[in-house]
Amino acid sequence: MTDESRKRLTLFIGECWHEFPHGAEITLDPWYIYCLHCGCQKSNTKPNRTFTTNDDAHALVLKLEEKGMWRGFWDYAMYTWGENDMTPIAYCLFTYWLISNPARFCEMVNEFLEQKGGGDGEG
Numbered sequence: 450m451t452d453e454s455r456k457r458l459t460l461f462i463g464e465c466w467h468e469f470p471h472g473a474e475i476t477l478d479p480w481y482i483y484c485l486h487c488g489c490q491k492s493n494t495k496p497n498r499t500f501t502t503n504d505d506a507h508a509l510v511l512k513l514e515e516k517g518m519w520r521g522f523w524d525y526a527m528y529t530w531g532e533n534d535m536t537p538i539a540y541c542l543f544t545y546w547l548i549s550n551p552a553r554f555c556e557m558v559n560e561f562l563e564q565k566g567g568g569d570g571e572g
């Protein structure tokens with residue numbers, strides 16, 4: 450996943466995509482390097498999300514539902530990766546497939562947000 454995609458997903462869930470001044474490490478003690486957006490201290494901040502973990506995928510699930518977008522995502526997922534005329538068992542297996550691999554799930558949410566033309570949740 451590209452940094453652009455990771456940034457889109459990070460902003461979607463309402464967190465800061467931390468960026469620090471280029472080259473600051475060369476001239477400054479890490480203690481004095483701060484995020485350009487939220488002002489957090491680099492030496493005291495977790496790295497930006499990778500969107501490969503269960504925690505990342507779970508955060509996206511919760512935010513999609515919070516923004517009223519889960520149904521839209523589900524429809525998009527079914528249309529894009531599902532099959533026509535699925536049986537209840539096939540729906541069940543599709544759901545398992547959808548959520549069983551966090552990295553793939555995050556990629557799918559990113560694709561969905563890209564198709565919607567944004568990711569800020571306003572669309």
Ligand SMILES: [Zn+2]
Pocket residue numbers: 465466467468484485486487488489
């Ligand atoms: Zn930040």
